[in-house]
Amino acid sequence: MNRLVYLWFLRLMLPVVLVRLAWRGLRNPDYWQRIPERFGFIEPVTKQRVIWIHAVSVGEVRASAPLVRELSEHYPYHSLLITTMTPTGSAQVRALFVDKVAHCYAPYDYPSAIRRFLDRTKPVMTIVMETELWPNIFHLCRERGIPVFVTNVRMSDFSMRKYQRFASLARATLLQVSRFAAQSPADANRLMNLGAAPETVTVTGSIKFELNIGASMREAAEVLRLTWGQDRPVWLAASTHEGEEETVLMALAALKTQPRFANMLLVLVPRHPERFTxxxxxxxxxxxxxxxSETPGAIDPATEVLVGDTMGELQLFYGAADVAFIGGSLVPTGGHNLLEASALGKPVVFGPHMFNFQEISQMTLDRGAGVQVQSLDQLSAAVSDFLGNANRRDSVGEAGRKMVEENRGALTANMRLIEQLIK
Incomplete structure (x- = not known):
């Protein structure tokens, strides 16, 4: 598929796009809000020197936080605009950055929508988090002389094979990018195999290691733990997907048959807000x-499951728990970022499907900072091992904390590349 065919395909798909937006709104009414923004109808940005940062949803927004912090410090005379594609991503922007950045939804990849968006924002640079490749956005930015920087790139074998189905379009899109910052040599090689120019690809490591865990957050986690019960075992199941909660609850039931875990608390946090109920x-x-949402203070000691139906508190929950299961890994979703738990010295457990975090999950296993499980029985056994053995829990958690600390440096490398481009 070349770009002309892609353009006609997008035009034919417009009714499908609108129907899908309406359908998603049935599960999450926030999708029905601010629809014009998705077609570039935003308020013109009056500030000069706009740096546009695109982060699709919650995970990418959270990953962008260290970069946003550095950009704010190093470029005080520039304004930052963050775009997302999902309402949960939008909520995460507000939760993390309050009024320090501007925010709107990203335009769909229709040329008219993108031109409208660029006319109203006039960015001096576009930064795309991870591997969001948008042919028309990249071409039109290049056409206007706006450098495109794709950062924290992870390109799994699965993703590479998906893009290879449209090899010519993928190559043409990658050639519009001014610079890529890849998480690992394997990610860099896959990018170049798809057609990225070698001179544009740099291995910087993952900025997800650049976590800033403040003293205030640690103190808040200690206070929260007191409200949950200092003496009861606490297991956090984070960012779970459909099909995982049943397994987690069966593991909980099995664990509670053991007298030492009879009073344990499971904190269960679904990935998507529309699934909370x-x-x-x-x-x-x-x-x-x-x-x-209804129990911000102390919970009844008889409570067995606390459902995390709020936004922006996952890091706090990691800090207050004893062990964390990383969702999206028992089902073929590809897993989620486990480094927030590791940075707080918590042992992690994850399933077989971690292809979105292949290098990081392998590093976690190599460093003895977590355990990978394949089944319900293994999940129960791993959680039991950590909850029942404080020395084991502390040593594995400390291995994770050291792993995060020793792999910092990607942020500095990214800022050097940005400095070259923004000049």
């Missing part, structure tokens, strides 16, 4: 539950 209903079938 359904997951709470599922938990209520066999367990006594509480909702985080």
């Amino acid at each position: 359904a997951v709470a209903r599922l938990c209520k079938k066999n367990f006594r539950i509480a909702l985080r």
